[in-house]
Amino acid sequence: MDKVVAFDLDGTLVDSAPDLHGVANAVLAEEGVAPISMAEARSFIGQGAPNFVAKMRAARGIPDSEQARLLAAYLARYDGAVARTVVYPGVAEALTALRAGGARLAICTNKPERPALSVLRHFGLLHFFNAVIGGDSMNLRKPDPAPLLAALARAGSGTRIFVGDSEIDASAARAANVPFLLFTEGYRKSPVADLPHRAAFSDFSQLPDLVQAI
Numbered sequence: 001m002d003k004v005v006a007f008d009l010d011g012t013l014v015d016s017a018p019d020l021h022g023v024a025n026a027v028l029a030e031e032g033v034a035p036i037s038m039a040e041a042r043s044f045i046g047q048g049a050p051n052f053v054a055k056m057r058a059a060r061g062i063p064d065s066e067q068a069r070l071l072a073a074y075l076a077r078y079d080g081a082v083a084r085t086v087v088y089p090g091v092a093e094a095l096t097a098l099r100a101g102g103a104r105l106a107i108c109t110n111k112p113e114r115p116a117l118s119v120l121r122h123f124g125l126l127h128f129f130n131a132v133i134g135g136d137s138m139n140l141r142k143p144d145p146a147p148l149l150a151a152l153a154r155a156g157s158g159t160r161i162f163v164g165d166s167e168i169d170a171s172a173a174r175a176a177n178v179p180f181l182l183f184t185e186g187y188r189k190s191p192v193a194d195l196p197h198r199a200a201f202s203d204f205s206q207l208p209d210l211v212q213a214i
């Protein structure tokens with residue numbers, strides 16, 4: 001098939017918002033601050049852990065001076081927080097079909113690398129991927145195109161594709177000049193039509209044919 005396909009992680013392969021919500025609220029409880037809602041947690045995901053913590057603080061009026069301390073507390077609880085995360089239906093089957101067709105696969109997530117590897121290992125998905133780039137693997141993260149280009153280059157050579165769920169992913173793909181396949185069931189904030197994309201899909205059974213068509 002000669003394809004190299006990079007995937008976003010949170011909101012694309014896994015629905016991790018319930019665990020990130022839990023981690024955030026454990027940190028806030030330690031501060032004696034009211035919890036955030038699940039909708040808030042979902043809306044804070046996608047630009048990496050430091051941005052999540054900054055938005056969480058802003059939502060509860062915690063000053064910037066507390067950022068480093070709360071980020072450390074958040075990261076300490078993050079790795080291994082997988083109990084409430086679920087893999088979206090059909091993901092393993094789609095990855096199996098893509099690999100069977102000769103595609104090489106990569107992860108390009110803004111999630112820190114350690115918890116990204118942990119969650120992939122926990123769900124038995126890590127073996128599908130030839131490269132994993134996390135939000136702290138380089139000194140740049142999406143929407144900068146550099147991590148996406150690095151993930152694709154590390155995975156191999158061939159026709160490049162990026163699969164993701166968010167505005168950030170669409171921007172990174174556009175900046176990298178890589179066709180973008182939009183999974184519509186993740187943490188996107190804008191209508192599908194507002195995100196530049198080659199094709200959109202709501203069910204992973206659709207993905208192998210969409211990749212084939214590029």
Ligand SMILES: O=C(O)COP(=O)(O)O
Nearest residue numbers: 010046047048109110111
């Ligand atoms: O913001 C994060 O931590 C992760 O987000 P991503 O996997 O959707 O890039």
Ligand SMILES: [Mg+2]
Nearest residue numbers: 008010011165
């Ligand atoms: Mg995402």
